[in-house]
Amino acid sequence: MTTExxxxxxxxxxxxxxxxxxxxxxxxxxxxxxxxxSVTLTVLCAVMALYTLLPLAWLAINATKTQQNxxxxxxxxxxxxxxxxxxxxxxxxxxxxxGRWLLNxxxxxxxxxxxxxxxxxxxxxxxxxFDFAGKKAVFAIVIGAxxxxxxxxxxxxxxxxxxxxxxxxxxxxxxxxxxxxxGLYLMWTFSADAVPAEIMESARMDGAGEFxxxxxxxxxxxxxxxxxxxxxxxxxxWNNYFLPLIMLKDQNWYPLTLGLSTWNDQAHTAGxxxxxxLVITGSVITIIPLIAAFLLLQRYWQxxxxxxxxKG
Amino acid sequence: MTITRRRGxxxxxxxxxxxxxxxxxxxxxxxxxSKGSGGSAxxxxxxxxxxxAALTAGGNLTVxxxxxxxxxxxxxxxxxxxxxxxxxxxxxxxxxxYKALQNAVQAGKGVPDVAHIEYYALPQFELTKSVANLDQFxxxxxxxxxxxxPWNAVQSAGGVYGLPMDSxxxxxxxxxxxxxxxxxxxPPATWxxxxxxxxxxxxxxxxxxxxxxxxxAGFTTSMIWQAGGKPYTVDxxxxxxxxxxxxxxxxxxxxxxQLIDGHDLAPVSSxxxxxxxxxxxxxxxxxxxxxWMPASLESGVKNGSGQWRVAPMPQWTAGGKVTSxxxxxxxxxxxxxxxxxxxxxxxxxxxxxxxxxxxxDNGAFxxxxxQLNSPxxxxxxxxxxxxQKINQVLAQSASEVAPGWSYLxxxxxxxxxxxxxxxxxYIxxxxxxxxxxxxxxxxxxxxxxxxxxxK
Numbered sequence: 065m066t067t068e069x070x071x072x073x074x075x076x077x078x079x080x081x082x083x084x085x086x087x088x089x090x091x092x093x094x095x096x097x098x099x100x101x102s103v104t105l106t107v108l109c110a111v112m113a114l115y116t117l118l119p120l121a122w123l124a125i126n127a128t129k130t131q132q133n134x135x136x137x138x139x140x141x142x143x144x145x146x147x148x149x150x151x152x153x154x155x156x157x158x159x160x161x162x163g164r165w166l167l168n169x170x171x172x173x174x175x176x177x178x179x180x181x182x183x184x185x186x187x188x189x190x191x192x193x194f195d196f197a198g199k200k201a202v203f204a205i206v207i208g209a210x211x212x213x214x215x216x217x218x219x220x221x222x223x224x225x226x227x228x229x230x231x232x233x234x235x236x237x238x239x240x241x242x243x244x245x246x247g248l249y250l251m252w253t254f255s256a257d258a259v260p261a262e263i264m265e266s267a268r269m270d271g272a273g274e275f276x277x278x279x280x281x282x283x284x285x286x287x288x289x290x291x292x293x294x295x296x297x298x299x300x301x302w303n304n305y306f307l308p309l310i311m312l313k314d315q316n317w318y319p320l321t322l323g324l325s326t327w328n329d330q331a332h333t334a335g336x337x338x339x340x341x342l343v344i345t346g347s348v349i350t351i352i353p354l355i356a357a358f359l360l361l362q363r364y365w366q367x368x369x370x371x372x373x374x375k376g
Numbered sequence: 377m378t379i380t381r382r383r384g385x386x387x388x389x390x391x392x393x394x395x396x397x398x399x400x401x402x403x404x405x406x407x408x409x410s411k412g413s414g415g416s417a418x419x420x421x422x423x424x425x426x427x428x429a430a431l432t433a434g435g436n437l438t439v440x441x442x443x444x445x446x447x448x449x450x451x452x453x454x455x456x457x458x459x460x461x462x463x464x465x466x467x468x469x470x471x472x473x474y475k476a477l478q479n480a481v482q483a484g485k486g487v488p489d490v491a492h493i494e495y496y497a498l499p500q501f502e503l504t505k506s507v508a509n510l511d512q513f514x515x516x517x518x519x520x521x522x523x524x525x526p527w528n529a530v531q532s533a534g535g536v537y538g539l540p541m542d543s544x545x546x547x548x549x550x551x552x553x554x555x556x557x558x559x560x561x562x563p564p565a566t567w568x569x570x571x572x573x574x575x576x577x578x579x580x581x582x583x584x585x586x587x588x589x590x591x592x593a594g595f596t597t598s599m600i601w602q603a604g605g606k607p608y609t610v611d612x613x614x615x616x617x618x619x620x621x622x623x624x625x626x627x628x629x630x631x632x633x634q635l636i637d638g639h640d641l642a643p644v645s646s647x648x649x650x651x652x653x654x655x656x657x658x659x660x661x662x663x664x665x666x667x668w669m670p671a672s673l674e675s676g677v678k679n680g681s682g683q684w685r686v687a688p689m690p691q692w693t694a695g696g697k698v699t700s701x702x703x704x705x706x707x708x709x710x711x712x713x714x715x716x717x718x719x720x721x722x723x724x725x726x727x728x729x730x731x732x733x734x735x736x737d738n739g740a741f742x743x744x745x746x747q748l749n750s751p752x753x754x755x756x757x758x759x760x761x762x763x764q765k766i767n768q769v770l771a772q773s774a775s776e777v778a779p780g781w782s783y784l785x786x787x788x789x790x791x792x793x794x795x796x797x798x799x800x801x802y803i804x805x806x807x808x809x810x811x812x813x814x815x816x817x818x819x820x821x822x823x824x825x826x827x828x829x830x831k
Contacts, residue, residue: 131678132656132678132679134649134653135649135652135653135656135657135679136653136656136657136679219479222479222483223479223482223483226479226480226483226484226485226486227483227485229485231483231485231486232486309468309472310475310476310479313440313465313467313476313486314465315465315466326466326468326469329442329468329469329472330444331647331649331652331676332469332470332647333442333443333444333469333672334542334544334666334668334669334671334672334703334740335443335444335445335668335671335672335675335738335739335740336442336444336672336675337444337675338652338672338675338676340649340652
């Protein structure tokens with residue numbers, strides 16, 4: 065149950081910059097050239113915007129309600145105000161474990177998603193700019209890996225990690241998160257276009273080594289691509305549910321997704337403490353960092369998208 | 377989520393298949409010799425003195441359980457036996473935990489010493505030889521300690537595979553205020569009366585319902601159980617599933633179909649937020665459910681305080697006295713545990729000795745005869761239920777549970793496909809009888825695929 069509202073909200077949130085912003089920009093551009101309006105498109109966009117924002121609105125509204133008001137009121141309107149007490153209860157419930165889950169999630173995101181982005185950048189750049197034997201095989205493997213959903217790999221990964229004695233440790237989450245075939249593929253195609261061979265040639269002519277060329281010449285050009293891949297990886301790691309579910313048993317290493325789900329499950333248990341208000345408030349707190357990441361990085365990754373489109 | 381479930385099931389399937397091969401060899405030898413001849417070295421019964429020695433010596437135990445009152449039990453246990461350290465882990469609730477257990481058993485690592493397993497799921501772990509036979513620790517001597525329903529649920533021909541922790545004899549929990557408002561002065565004594573009341577409530581207020589049901593495998597099997605049905609026949613690896621001609625099943629479908637056809641059931645799934653909301657606003661007026669429900673009502677339906685009451689489960693024949701079990705769970709010792717003796721000592725503490733009372737004091741419904749019949753328990757009046765002595769009704773139900781019921785050795789899988797088959801009846805399009813036939817087909821197909829002999 066928790067994951068459901070969480071997912072809807074997060075897809076909604078993920079969809080927002082993508083769905084809502086381009087039409088506005090496109091409209092503005094079109095308006096300056098030849099003004100044309102489409103009622104159908106406007107209505108369609110409005111419906112889509114409503115559809116994606118509604119769960120978010122529901123979540124925000126209900127985070128202000130106490131457990132009792134949650135049951136006694138209409139879901140899309142306010143009743144009473146208990147947001148601050150909800151927040152403080154969320155953090156203090158079960159011996160302050162929510163803060164610990166928040167820190168765990170941050171750890172998994174910083175090390176896992178950050179590391180995955182770094183590896184994808186290095187590998188993608190290498191594959192795009194250097195020729196070596198077996199490159200076609202690497203290409204086939206990467207494309208194949210993109211096609212395999214992470215969920216399908218979770219159980220075999222569990223069995224392997226179990227043999228290695230890594231289950232129930234943060235490594236069980238971090239190591240699989242470091243691998244991002246899609247990110248690698250994205251960086252590969254992006255590097256191929258964004259870093260002209262001529263610039264690299266001239267850098268080499270000026271006597272720069274491959275590392276110097278990479279760090280001072282190529283890296284700045286790869287910026288938008290890196291931010292895009294980073295955002296993808298951050299969202300994936302932040303929302304990761306199934307992998308921690310099967311890897312971790314120790315609540316002290318849970319990420320937010322899994323922790324909130326256990327709180328939600330309490331309502332499914334005879335005699336369990338029903339804490340829907342804390343689950344909802346916890347979900348709001350959980351998505352705030354994601355919204356912040358999108359708002360802060362929006363500029364970079366949009367320019368990355370458009371850079372590709374202009375070139376293409 | 378669906379992918380998740382499918383994965384779990386697949387994995388479970390492999391585990392089952394492997395284990396079946398093992399049972400096929402094992403069963404022939406055990407049928408020839410006397411009971412437990414296979415492990416004769418170990419079969420000498422462990423005495424109480426041995427258990428006491430294990431407790432004094434101490435050690436580490438990992439317990440996977442989600443049951444809330446166990447926290448206090450574990451704390452008390454460690455105070456009493458300071459050399460024992462118990463690591464109580466919530467490895468998920470119900471199905472999540474079973475998946476995790478199967479994964480761990482298959483990996484051969486990270487298996488807990490003790491696991492919390494519901495009655496319907498226990499046969500599966502027994503068949504895959506994941507849980508230890510407790511006969512070797514003298515569990516058979518506990519006969520009479522527990523009420524018949526749960527005791528029957530932890531046993532099979534081969535031995536005892538868990539100790540009952542709680543039980544769920546069914547009763548009718550209803551909101552008296554809502555019933556009164558609709559002119560229903562006495563709670564329905566038969567299912568015919570119940571159906572009439574359901575129509576009365578829904579007719580008076582189209583947003584109000586006597587109960588909710590969107591298709592719940594546990595509830596359905598409990599209802600068939602009460603109606604005298606025996607759709608499942610299990611004898612080792614010979615299984616039979618028969619909903620099509622089982623008389624008890626037909627009694628249930630004939631009655632419930634009327635409620636489905638009249639749209640008299642709230643289209644709300646149990647344990648969802650909408651469910652709690654429905655009960656808080658009085659739109660869901662009753663539940664026929666296990667005796668463990670009071671604690672959940674008090675925690676999740678605060679608005680109903682003082683309004684709810686408990687009545688005996690409605691009967692199939694007027695004046696009848698037959699009930700069934702709904703839910704309930706046991707603690708089992710995992711075979712992979714390296715300290716089974718200590719694990720069993722903990723089981724005994726938590727389910728028979730001091731722990732049983734601690735758990736009842738904290739709101740659990742007992743499976744032990746002693747706690748169930750104690751005057752303190754029976755005479756406790758509950759303010760939430762308008763000072764009614766609800767335990768008298770619930771204890772009465774525990775003594776009237778219909779005997780002879782058994783679940784499938786792969787009930788966890790069967791329940792997971794209930795909504796894809798029988799569940800269709802609840803959203804219209806097919807009858808409940810057809811739906812149960814589809815459930816039967818899915819269950820028998822799975823049984824054949826897993827190497828069971830299907831009758």
